[in-house]
Amino acid sequence: MKIKLQQDQIWKQGELYFKITHWDRLYIVYKTMSDLKGRDGKETQLSKKEFCRLIKGAELLTPEQVRLGSGKGL
Template identity: 40%
Template sequence: MKLAQGQIWKTSPEVHSHAGDAVYLRIVELERLSVTYKEMLAPNTKDGTHKETSKKIFCRLIKNAELLGGE
């Protein structure tokens, strides 16, 4: 799996969810060892929370996730 800026991932509720619902993660900035992403409840909204984590942890968040859009 190749991560790219602008990708939107729909998480698996078993791995990462909000009140049992899937969360959408959009990659905002991608660096060598870190990922800045926006966590949203809907894929087409601008409302969300910016978060930063390591690539390793981000890959754990998107385990069993579905790639919806992006480059």
């Protein structure tokens, strides 16, 4: 299944959340967060290929899950 990366998407992998803060043709800037309530985190820039490897196996959160501040199982 193909999923297009878009700005403001939030991905959950384990206990970490990755929010795409800037999407560009060549690179992705994302913020790593430990929870969705605080929205604090560290911004990092990677190539699209590296970012896709980082989130391999991660879950894309729906807008409702983001609004509620949780992923599956929380």
